[in-house]
Amino acid sequence: MTDTAHPSGPSGKKNTADIVAASLKRRRRKQARLQWIGLGAISIAFVMLFILVASLLSTGWHAFTQTHLTLDVYVDPEEIREEKLPRGGFDDALGASLGAILPDADMEDRKTRKAVEGILSNGAQFELRDLVEADPSLIGQTITMTVPVSDPYDQLNKGLIKRDTPEENRRVKDREIAWFDALKEQGAISKPFNWALFTNADSRFPELAGLKGALVGSFWALLTCFLVSFPLGIGAAIYLEEFAPKNKLSDFIEVNINNLAAVPSVVFGLLALAVFIGWFGLPRSAPFVGGLTLALMTMPTIIIATRAALKAVPPSIREAALGIGASKQQMIFHHVLPLAAPGILTGTIIGLAQALGETAPLLLIGMNAFITSAASSPFESATALPTQIFIWADSPERGFVSRTSAAILVLLGFLVMMNAIAIYLRQKFERKW
Amino acid sequence: MTALPFVLLAVAVIAGYTINRMAAKSIRDGGSRLHSMASYHGMFSALVILVPVLTFILLWLLLQGTVIDRLVMGALPDGALEGLDSGGVQLVLSEIKSISRGQVFGTPESWKLEAAEHHAALQTKAGWLLVASVAVISLLLLGFARSRVAAEFRARQGVEGIVSGLMIFCSTVAIFTTIGIIVSLSYETLRFLDRVPLYEFLFGLNWEPQIPLREDQVAAEGAFGWIPVILGTIVITVIALVVAVPVGLFSAIYLNEFAPRKLRAVVKPLLEILAGVPTVVYGFFAILVVAPAIRSFGQSIGLDVAPNTALAAGSVMGIMLIPFISSFADDALSAVPRALRDGALGLGATRGEMMTTVLFPAALPGIVGGVLLAVSRAIGETMIVVMAAGLIAKMTINPLDSVTTVTVQIVTLLIGDTSFDNPKTLAAFALGMMLFLVTLMINIFALRIVRKYREAYD
Numbered sequence: 001m002t003d004t005a006h007p008s009g010p011s012g013k014k015n016t017a018d019i020v021a022a023s024l025k026r027r028r029r030k031q032a033r034l035q036w037i038g039l040g041a042i043s044i045a046f047v048m049l050f051i052l053v054a055s056l057l058s059t060g061w062h063a064f065t066q067t068h069l070t071l072d073v074y075v076d077p078e079e080i081r082e083e084k085l086p087r088g089g090f091d092d093a094l095g096a097s098l099g100a101i102l103p104d105a106d107m108e109d110r111k112t113r114k115a116v117e118g119i120l121s122n123g124a125q126f127e128l129r130d131l132v133e134a135d136p137s138l139i140g141q142t143i144t145m146t147v148p149v150s151d152p153y154d155q156l157n158k159g160l161i162k163r164d165t166p167e168e169n170r171r172v173k174d175r176e177i178a179w180f181d182a183l184k185e186q187g188a189i190s191k192p193f194n195w196a197l198f199t200n201a202d203s204r205f206p207e208l209a210g211l212k213g214a215l216v217g218s219f220w221a222l223l224t225c226f227l228v229s230f231p232l233g234i235g236a237a238i239y240l241e242e243f244a245p246k247n248k249l250s251d252f253i254e255v256n257i258n259n260l261a262a263v264p265s266v267v268f269g270l271l272a273l274a275v276f277i278g279w280f281g282l283p284r285s286a287p288f289v290g291g292l293t294l295a296l297m298t299m300p301t302i303i304i305a306t307r308a309a310l311k312a313v314p315p316s317i318r319e320a321a322l323g324i325g326a327s328k329q330q331m332i333f334h335h336v337l338p339l340a341a342p343g344i345l346t347g348t349i350i351g352l353a354q355a356l357g358e359t360a361p362l363l364l365i366g367m368n369a370f371i372t373s374a375a376s377s378p379f380e381s382a383t384a385l386p387t388q389i390f391i392w393a394d395s396p397e398r399g400f401v402s403r404t405s406a407a408i409l410v411l412l413g414f415l416v417m418m419n420a421i422a423i424y425l426r427q428k429f430e431r432k433w
Numbered sequence: 434m435t436a437l438p439f440v441l442l443a444v445a446v447i448a449g450y451t452i453n454r455m456a457a458k459s460i461r462d463g464g465s466r467l468h469s470m471a472s473y474h475g476m477f478s479a480l481v482i483l484v485p486v487l488t489f490i491l492l493w494l495l496l497q498g499t500v501i502d503r504l505v506m507g508a509l510p511d512g513a514l515e516g517l518d519s520g521g522v523q524l525v526l527s528e529i530k531s532i533s534r535g536q537v538f539g540t541p542e543s544w545k546l547e548a549a550e551h552h553a554a555l556q557t558k559a560g561w562l563l564v565a566s567v568a569v570i571s572l573l574l575l576g577f578a579r580s581r582v583a584a585e586f587r588a589r590q591g592v593e594g595i596v597s598g599l600m601i602f603c604s605t606v607a608i609f610t611t612i613g614i615i616v617s618l619s620y621e622t623l624r625f626l627d628r629v630p631l632y633e634f635l636f637g638l639n640w641e642p643q644i645p646l647r648e649d650q651v652a653a654e655g656a657f658g659w660i661p662v663i664l665g666t667i668v669i670t671v672i673a674l675v676v677a678v679p680v681g682l683f684s685a686i687y688l689n690e691f692a693p694r695k696l697r698a699v700v701k702p703l704l705e706i707l708a709g710v711p712t713v714v715y716g717f718f719a720i721l722v723v724a725p726a727i728r729s730f731g732q733s734i735g736l737d738v739a740p741n742t743a744l745a746a747g748s749v750m751g752i753m754l755i756p757f758i759s760s761f762a763d764d765a766l767s768a769v770p771r772a773l774r775d776g777a778l779g780l781g782a783t784r785g786e787m788m789t790t791v792l793f794p795a796a797l798p799g800i801v802g803g804v805l806l807a808v809s810r811a812i813g814e815t816m817i818v819v820m821a822a823g824l825i826a827k828m829t830i831n832p833l834d835s836v837t838t839v840t841v842q843i844v845t846l847l848i849g850d851t852s853f854d855n856p857k858t859l860a861a862f863a864l865g866m867m868l869f870l871v872t873l874m875i876n877i878f879a880l881r882i883v884r885k886y887r888e889a890y891d
Contacts, residue, residue, distance in 0.1 A: 020781070031785025038687025041680045042700060045759075048752045049707055055722045056714075235603030243597060244604070256607045262806070262876045263869065264813025266840050267614060270865040273847065274617035281498045296610050303607075329593045357711025360815035360840070364847050386713045386816075393717045393820060401721070408714050415709060 060405030066194035067157040070146045073097045075132060075139050082136045090125035091117055102179050115176060121148040123208045151206045151399035153180055201372050206399025211407055216374040217287045217382030224291020224378055225298055225355050230348055233302030241307045242332055261300035268297050269364030277365060285366040285381035294355040305347020309340035342429035349422040353415050359386040385411045438490050438567045445571035449478035449578055456582040469588035477588040478578035480595045486571055497559050502526060505552045510544050618869060621862030628856045629657045640826035642846055642857050657860055661826035665836030669747040669818060670811040672832055676751025678804060681758030689766040690788050708756035716820030719749040724821060739835040746821040750814055754807045761803025765796040798882050805879035809872040815840040839864050
């Protein structure tokens with residue numbers, strides 16, 4: 001018996017067990033190799049995630065502070081006259097006051113005067129103008145103002161412009177560094193938290209540019225998106241899950257929804273441009289149009305999530321409701337839907353988070369315009385957070401690099417918050433049947 | 434002013450609900466037995482008013498602008514628009530509109546001022562007309578709904594009928610969206626093909642989308658052959674897959690078979706973070722970190738690397754696709770029946786052998802489906818390439834060179850000037866049509882593979 005089972009025979013070479021035993025080591029090694037490659041692949045993904053976050057944080061945190069200069073400004077009646085307001089030589093008044101406290105700044109020299117005025121942000125003169133316009137009695141007095149410095153000095157103060165670069169390659173010259181150091185010694189330089197990042201709208205000057213316009217635009221767009229896609233999505237999901245007869249039409253609708261979920265976002269932008277703007281004549285760059293476009297993209301997500309949530313409600317609930325005489329719609333709207341609500345809300349929030357990060361369709365409908373005030377209605381031109389990131393990433397000024405990273409951090413912050421709310425809702429209200 | 438019709442509607446709806454409910458209640462209190470509960474009588478009235486009036490208001494607001502524009506332009510004095518093309522007419526119209534909003538630049542001609550006045554007057558008139566019609570229709574519907582209140586009126590069935598009609602409408606929105614995409618893209622594409630022959634578009638080797646600004650301009654004739662554009666798309670897609678497929682696949686294999694449960698519970702959500710990062714962030718990452726790194730590395734070993742190399746855009750896109758492929762592969766591996774797994778292990782295979790010789794081949798169709806979906810994502814991905822890839826179409830497959838993609842061309846052609854009657858703008862729609870068709874075909878193909886495979890083990 002054993003002889004036939006082992007063709008090699010007892011007299012011959014090794015039996016199968018030995019062969020297997022001998023190969024085991026090699027085979028185990030092979031398995032270990034596979035495991036190591038797998039671990040390696042995961043670490044590559046994580047290293048990339050880490051580099052992504054680290055590079056954003058390392059460039060972005062600079063933009064959360066802004067260098068300010070505290071200055072006693074003499075509102076010179078020679079330059080600023082009450083009867084001429086709001087016109088006046090506000091920049092000259094600021095420059096003169098600044099020149100007075102700088103060492104060896106010859107304000108008679110045109111070039112020097114320009115350089116001195118260049119220390120202050122371009123927005124400083126308008127801040128002074130607004131102050132004086134609100135209270136003309138300030139003319140002739142000396143007022144203390146804290147204003148942002150212009151971008152090169154901000155970069156210098158944050159160490160982003162290296163002092164050891166040769167002068168000809170540096171945006172801040174030696175003389176200007178000396179001025180800045182003198183101001184610093186006088187204690188005039190401060191670096192507070194950059195509230196302007198959230199309270200200012202876009203600007204050509206990095207030190208003045210903020211996200212208010214983009215945040216407001218994104219808010220209007222998301223609101224529109226929610227108001228349109230939430231009822232439509234839930235209505236469609238309830239119908240398809242609970243009422244639709246099994247026929248060609250229902251199948252066709254389902255195939256359509258699945259395909260829409262996979263259509264490239266830029267195609268939705270083309271649709272919006274041709275239909276909403278080209279045919280219906282809705283305004284360009286308006287968050288309302290952006291919201292409508294995003295709604296079409298979010299709807300499949302909401303439908304799929306709602307259907308899953310409806311499916312998860314056990315049949316006993318339905319049967320109990322029907323059993324005591326509820327109509328089918330009463331059963332769904334009074335019993336099934338409330339039980340499915342946490343799942344629906346979770347899916348909706350995740351869909352809206354995706355919509356918040358969507359850029360391409362908004363570019364096509366013109367939400368990348370340069371707009372310096374926040375929209376007060378969804379029909380006014382505005383930018384959105386992701387398109388603002390795109391605009392700033394395209395801007396050549398150095399200061400916009402850290403602004404872009406900061407804007408991305410704000411966007412990611414919102415996304416994390418929305419997803420956290422979704423996870424919290426799911427864990428808090430999810431029922432196991 | 435725009436809010437007024439909606440306020441009226443809300444008032445009418447609330448009034449309808451209350452009136453009918455009260456009426457039904459008083460019938461019940463009078464001793465009759467109601468067929469439906471009183472609140473259903475109220476709901477019936479509310480819905481009967483809400484649905485038609487809301488539709489009416491929305492349609493009105495949608496069409497009002499176009500109709501007023503037509504009326505204003507039609508009433509212009511003869512000869513005012515003589516010699517203007519459609520772009521010029523648009524300019525005149527927008528100038529009239531901005532004057533009627535009170536933004537006057539310079540000194541416009543007197544007929545423009547008159548037209549602006551006409552425009553403003555029409556707008557006020559239209560606004561009041563809308564309010565009046567909303568009021569009249571609401572009142573009529575209110576009366577109609579009230580007249581239906583009776584003990585035997587089946588209000589619940591009425592409400593449920595309206596609600597299910599609304600739900601059917603909701604689910605057809607998906608169809609309308611698809612139809613909208615197809616119709617709008619093919620309409621503009623056909624207009625494009627009027628100007629550029631189909632043969633040149635499909636097989637031309639030059640992509641220089643420019644149009645002569647003046648009639649007599651020399652050497653500004655554009656070329657619209659999409660081959661170099663699709664070639665660039667393919668180059669970047671291949672680079673992305675070279676990065677994403679091995680990394681995604683091996684992490685899925687590890688997570689599915691070898692990872693301790695605790696590690697898996699941590700790693701999977703972290704990978705999902707990569708999938709949730711908006712693509713504009715990846716685009717910025719590509720230009721901030723990856724492109725300079727590749728460029729300086731290339732220069733250090735003596736290679737000539739373009740500043741917006743296809744390698745940077747492609748590899749960042751690959752990072753974006755890693756979680757996509759890994760979760761798809763993970764699902765496919767998990768869907769292989771337990772029996773195959775146990776059978777292989779029972780025959781003495783190591784877990785590694787079981788994975789490579791049994792599980793992986795069995796899951797292959799699902800994995801291929803996932804990779805195909807990733808391909809269609811990569812082709813349709815926009816922001817990464819818009820920010821990190823080039824603008825000029827080149828016939829090259831050198832990953833260190835700069836290439837352009839279909840989506841980059843769509844976005845760059847449409848940013849800024851968009852009048853709908855020059856080949857430059859229309860070319861974007863033609864590219865969009867091709868993009869839609871290609872991704873649709875890949876998606877259908879991929880889903881079919883996935884489905885077929887699932888059926889095999891059921």
